[in-house]
Amino acid sequence: MTARKIGVTELVLRDAHQSLMATRMAMEDMVDACEDLDKAGFWSVECWGGATFDACIRFLNEDPWKRLRTFRELMPNSRLQMLLRGQNLLGYRHYEDMVVEKFVEKSAENGMDVFRVFDALNDPRNMARAMAAVKSVGKHAQGTICYTVSPVHTVDGYIRLAGQLLDMGAESIALKDMAALLQPQPAFDIVKGIKDTYGDIQINVHCHSTTGVTLVSLMKAIEAGADVVDTAISSMSLGPGHNPTESLVAMLEGTDYTTDLDMERLLRIRDHFAGVRPKYKEFESATLVDTDIFSSQIPGGMLSNMESQLKAQGAGDRIREVMEEVPRVKADAGHPPLVTPSSQIVGTQAVFNVLMGRYKVMTGEFADLMLGYYGECLGERNEEVVALAKAQTKKEAITVRPADLLKPEWGELEAAAAKLEGFDGSEEDVLTNAMFPGVAPKFFQTRAEGPKSVAKTPAQMAAEKADKATAAHQGIT
């Protein structure tokens, strides 16, 4: 019997450095690995998304569209893959449909092949237009299930959601586990359920490694029929990142599955990034494994956000109360998955509830969430809280797709960009400004200076360490 080939999506150029070093890796630290990445035999190379786009223009003075074109040139044999937040594109609000179409068209033109389309609330209506746009330019539209755990989320529910995504034309389904909550048994059950229900459609599984258990989940997903899994080269893996690519290869050796990856190239990629990673040490968190989320259901990033909010109010000792409030707020909102932006919205409201009384003060975002402006959640909303949201905001609840309320805006966006110093006249620039209006204008002004790196040289690191430690030492003695 021949082993079944399992595809691998290598994450090092996008999610790995996003998760491990706040998306700070400079293009100059990636280019030398691209030939090996291109020829190692990956199903796809993920290399673009909201945070990479944001970090490029905010911290690295680098044009993200140019980054994409460079990847395209350096990896001619690879499927390039991106993460697209449905109707939000790479930004933080809903965009009118024509903007969505423009963005997809331009991304494809600049070299993108696979669009993993997701919505924080798993509302298919927020993914539909982006998926249709991807299909109309002839690229790969991947519909996404954001995995979470709640009283209303069930294996059957995820299987139904996969069906809705397939009805919308998804060429493949991604099971996306951003909080490393996906345990082996549900991983098996969901993948098997989708295959049993809809036939042999391609399933990609994306897990983080935070809880230390998800390589087993990938194994079970593969046994259940998963076709492609996501990993990151070992020198850029683990902790809040992903399972190591070489460990996946080792995991499947001798089984009925194989990756057929070129191990020599993997080792070169590994060695390359082993040299890069220390230069970004200041952006790394210390967490190696964190299983708290299984009991708290609160992702680590959300927890630290709430802690800083409390500390800023001199109420750092009330984190336990807030942690107990989060599940109530989440339930009131209809059990949204806790992922950007719903994690921030629910977390901040939980902090407000503890500090000022339950829903005495509601954030504008939380009111919008309660009133349907982000889309529909799987659970029922608490009608009392909906009423409070209406009263506090004087807005009505909606049931239509949020973007249906938007008027055509492409013309306005073009006009806004045209006024900016350094605008290069391209539709790419219009889109950049549309998605990051607070950052793009400054970037356009400084773009001509070229990319800069925030990596530290070994000498810089040693010198800074010395200065800091000397200061600390003087404080002690």
Add this chain to the structure above:
Amino acid sequence: MTARKIGVTELVLRDAHQSLMATRMAMEDMVDACEDLDKAGFWSVECWGGATFDACIRFLNEDPWKRLRTFRELMPNSRLQMLLRGQNLLGYRHYEDMVVEKFVEKSAENGMDVFRVFDALNDPRNMARAMAAVKSVGKHAQGTICYTVSPVHTVDGYIRLAGQLLDMGAESIALKDMAALLQPQPAFDIVKGIKDTYGDIQINVHCHSTTGVTLVSLMKAIEAGADVVDTAISSMSLGPGHNPTESLVAMLEGTDYTTDLDMERLLRIRDHFAGVRPKYKEFESATLVDTDIFSSQIPGGMLSNMESQLKAQGAGDRIREVMEEVPRVKADAGHPPLVTPSSQIVGTQAVFNVLMGRYKVMTGEFADLMLGYYGECLGERNEEVVALAKAQTKKEAITVRPADLLKPEWGELEAAAAKLEGFDGSEEDVLTNAMFPGVAPKFFQTRAEGPKSVAKTPAQMAAEKADKATAAHQGIT
């Protein structure tokens, strides 16, 4: 259907700090966790072995027998477990049988319950006497398979070895994977093979996490019928250590297996050691995941040993040659598993071969290995190299059990100990000096001063960092 209960051996008190921080953890950093360890529901708590014994008397001025008695007192409900190097006991040579019996008797008397008996070469004759001794004092004798990968090591061979251990009276079988080489499929095949061949005898599986893949191996071993698996609490896990205990619990949730561990106690144990670990940072290595061993077959510790040996000879650039020489030397010796002491013996000979020509100079230890003085390996030895060993050492090859050549030595050992300043007259002290003759005399002299900790306080750490960094800074500027 009720889930099958999987036992867990918690490693934090022995192998975890041995693997992560050179066995340096002081007793004072463990006692506060003992109540939770005792009541969390573990199958056993591993807490004693050669390196802990050695570190106690060499670095911590602590009596290892007293440590054992303290554990016994603090964990009255638990099986205490130790790792015992067969006829070597906890030392580095073979001991005569009566010494083996004395050691086992005293260990049991002081509180030990489960003796995991192993031999670096997997030679059952080197385990037989220790196993018999354990059985004769009514304790649990666990026979061990050291897992390695070589042209002569096969699943069937491991199954046969299990049979030999059972014939010797093993109450359970441990599959011990010190180098994290055990991939999921062989883990499944070996466990299933043993169960199919010998019936439902207890199988314990011990894996390190170095290669990032072995939690999956534990899952497959469990599916094949394994009864107990070894893990370490998450705050003392991963890298060259072990898979996290909480991740194992999460792994089995919803499956046909359960650990029934008390999660609240686990979290308290975790938090306790999360506070302890940073104090021993200077003893930690930086490696998070290392998959090199799958291609090189050379454990990380062995590789760094050879590198230092080469550097000491001004030949640091010849490590590639040495790495290519290792498999040849290993084959010549009949494919011993590369674990202490065979890893050092093979590694040093490989270095000698590269620097001085193949077997031009043979170490005494390597000659002994070739002549059978460590026991039998699975493969055939290279007869030409055996002849060279005879010629260089003027010794004959042996085929008997090495300890059969030893004369009764207990009386001599007693006499030797009696001469030492600070000897307390106990058989425990005789054994301590017998196993660590180079360290025990000094320890007996200073024992009265009581245990000392090599942990750093936060203030100490900051101060030292400042001194070091200042020095580095001055070197740079």
